[in-house]
Amino acid sequence: MPELSAPIDFSGLIREDDLVACGQATAEPTTLTEALMAQAADLPPFRMMVGPVFSETFFAASANVSFQSYGVIGNARRPAKAGRLDVIPSNYSAFCADFAARRHKADVVLVQLAESVGRLSASLSNDYVIDAARGARLVIAEINPDAPFTLGAEWPADVPIHVRVAARRPPVELASPPLDDVSRRIAAHAASLIADGSTLQFGVGRIPDAILSSLSHARNIGIHSGLVNDAVVDLIERGAVTNAEKGIDLGITVTNQVIGTKRLYGFVHENKAVSVRPTSYTHGQNVLARINRLVAINSALQVGLDGSVNSETLNRVAVGAIGGQLDFVRGANASPGGRAIIALPATASDGSSRIVANVETVTTPRADVDAIVTEWGIAELRGCGLAERARRMIAIAAPEHRDALSAQLRKSAR
Known part of the structure; x- marks a missing residue:
């Protein structure tokens, strides 16, 4: 042709x-x-x-x-x-x-x-x-x-x-955003939940990049993700990623998309250790449940005191997506030794709290939530009742918002 x-x-x-x-x-x-x-x-x-x-x-x-x-x-x-x-x-x-x-x-x-x-x-x-x-x-x-x-x-x-x-120009590139103090603090907490031999899923943005950057001394990390980025190349070159303990696709980094720069594109070119697989495989529940210690790392716009996660709307306007979040949260929950982490800054750019009494849209239901991480700590929610969940969520909100959240909680309990 x-x-x-x-x-x-x-x-x-x-x-x-x-x-x-x-x-x-x-x-x-x-x-x-x-x-x-x-x-x-x-x-x-x-x-x-x-x-x-x-x-x-x-x-x-x-x-x-x-x-x-x-x-x-x-x-x-x-x-x-x-x-x-x-x-x-x-x-x-x-x-x-x-x-x-x-x-x-x-x-x-x-x-x-x-x-x-x-x-x-x-x-x-x-x-x-x-x-x-x-x-x-x-x-x-x-x-x-x-x-x-x-x-x-x-x-x-x-x-x-x-x-x-x-084609008249090279592919679109997306460089990693610079890390800041908040993302590094979030990463330090999240990294404590990621054991050697874990298999990682993650998205685009400053927080996933900060978490990946904090794992350079980890051992036998695997990758099975909706995407890979330049930070993955760093981990592979440092020897942290071996894909040796995944349980499936041994030695192979599995992804659905490649999102990064020329450096990443050159790395994946005809690389037999990287497989760009269809969504039915990368996000399939029957596949994810077979992976050892799958750790899903996703973000959110808001998290409610009951653990419900909103990654879609603010003020009833669509500004995000469901994406693969629920696919991977449920996959990680089904994985032997898996963890589902939702990591987000405690405050928005306008200073408002991203930990809220009730989310306006539920992307990931509270029944599926495992751990919520902000720069102020980790709220382990799996198995907790609503009162304990609220206490733990308030503890990882920004200090200036904790009293107001506690007051809202008391009001709703009347």
Whole structure:
């Protein structure tokens, strides 16, 4: 099939009310998405399905375009703030499975691929695009020579690619944010819950990076995660990650997405010790329950005094996502020796408490919660009654908010 070097012309390709699905996060095919957004005003109205957005592609999207996503992550906040993003409240595993089951049906799929000796790989993310492509009318692939060829994410021979386009720029990168005192204090508490031989799952951000950075002297750590980042390369090079005691996939770092910089992309390129697996495997409960000492590290916007976790909304506005949090919390709870950690700063940027009497949206139910960590300590909640949970949660709130939380608790008990 010929490869186009000029920008693609989408006229005649996009039909009215088409659902266009594109690769997410660092797997966004920016040569294609930028061309589509540049031409959108001259196209029929269509819908765009996105995941986390780390580019600036959609900042000034035409009014012809509406957006859908399973959450509001990164620069997806722009269309969300403008009231143009419809959030699908779904666990990440279920969101991906819905493409396989055709509950979500993409008409057009835009994907970034790597190529090696005639083979193709989904490269930086093995998420929903392959299943979306199976049922799509049109699949357009951006072949990016700078995208790493990752094992486990090989493009299936039975999924057609209708148009190939040469990438005009390297993949999106996301550098690790600088650590601060609060994230380091949180990390110090969380690290005390992570034993040698644990297998880690974690997300994007300052707190996960701080926790990973604090584990450089750990032994026989494993990785089975929704993503890997540059901090994982540090741990592998220091010998902390061996994947020797996971129980499955021995010696292999398993991930669904690769989110980082050129350093990480070079590390995973044709690396047999890294497997970029589909969501059905990375987030599957039957898989997670087989992993030894799986430690799930996730964050939150708020945690209630009963342990309920909110990672989705503030003031009833969507600003986060369910993502894979509940998948991994339940997987860690089912894992032999596993731990489910929710780590967050005790206060928000405006000084308000992120430990609250009651959360406004429940992402992870209180029945699934294990340990909550802030810079002020650890609240071990598994097996605790509501009164003891409240006491422990107040103890890890910021000191200036503890009296008010105690007063709210007494008021609600009347």
